[in-house]
Amino acid sequence: MKKSILFVICLFTVLAHSQEIKPIPQVNVSGEGKIKVVPDQVTILATVETKGTNAKEVKKQNDQQMEAVLKLVKNMNLAPADYKTKRVSLNPQYDYEKKKHTYNATQTIEILLRDLSKYDELMEGLVDQGINRIDNVTFQSSKLAQYQSEARKQAMKDAKMKAEDYVSVLGQKVGAGFTITDNSQTYYPQPVYAMKSMSVESDSAAPRQTMAVGEIEIVANVSVSFKLE
Structure with missing residues (x-):
């Protein structure tokens, strides 16, 4: 009984206190x-993609193209920390109509270019050396x-x-x-x-502006x- 009375008193005290809170x-x-x-500065995500019927040859061709791309990047004096391989894949694909396998190899590189005056030179060079897919171009500060x-x-x-x-x-x-x-x-x-x-001849007399x-x-x-x- 005493416990019940104590509980009721505590309950009324809490309710009274809550009513005072405004x-x-x-x-x-x-x-x-x-x-x-x-x-x-700009970050470029670029991919070399090769296809063929022989997995070994497809991978070899893909490696050769990416090797040329890396050589280009190094020759442009980019810091080693400003470029890196993001993805590498070699996947079989089956053509049900022709009933044969083909292979698709890709390598993706991410490049941070801190000098925007070299943008056109880099982009043209990437395509010339085997890059056949530009996945993303992000301008930054x-x-x-x-x-x-x-x-x-x-x-x-x-x-x-x-x-x-x-x-x-x-x-x-x-x-x-x-x-x-x-x-x-x-x-x-x-x-x-x-x-x-990029397919315009390199000996064109007029300079080109390819980005805004x-x-x-x-x-x-x-x-x-x-x-x-």
Whole structure:
């Protein structure tokens, strides 16, 4: 009986205490920071793909083409840390109509080019030495972390300015922030290199421009809750 009475007293105490807790006056806003920069480097994902009926010969041909590609990259004085093999495969394929096997060999290399003035020279050289598939071209900034930090700060300033706009009508002030949620994503422009332009004769008198780098837009998005004073 005493235990039951004690339990009821504790229950009423908790309920009474919970009724005394008042919601915190607050304003919830979002903010955006945006930095536009011209990229100063590019990552290229390129593949040598060979096919044939003899697995050994297909692999040998694929290796020879990739060897020529690596030689080109080394001759362009790229740092060893700026290029690496990403994927290697040799797969059998069966043609049910002709009832025979063929083989498909691929090797993919990832190259980080820090000097964009060498972009055309590298891309043409890759194709000349056996690259027959450009899987991806991503323009980047070597100062990405710095620009991301600037974008985040801009996003927080934007959020606070919005909060101040809202509460100024109510005659209140924005207090301390107590929750911050980062909703940021980074997007890179990925132009497609025109493979056909590489077939133009190398002794052409007119210089060619085969890419439009554009700008990287680094965007930070935040959601912030501020206390109201």
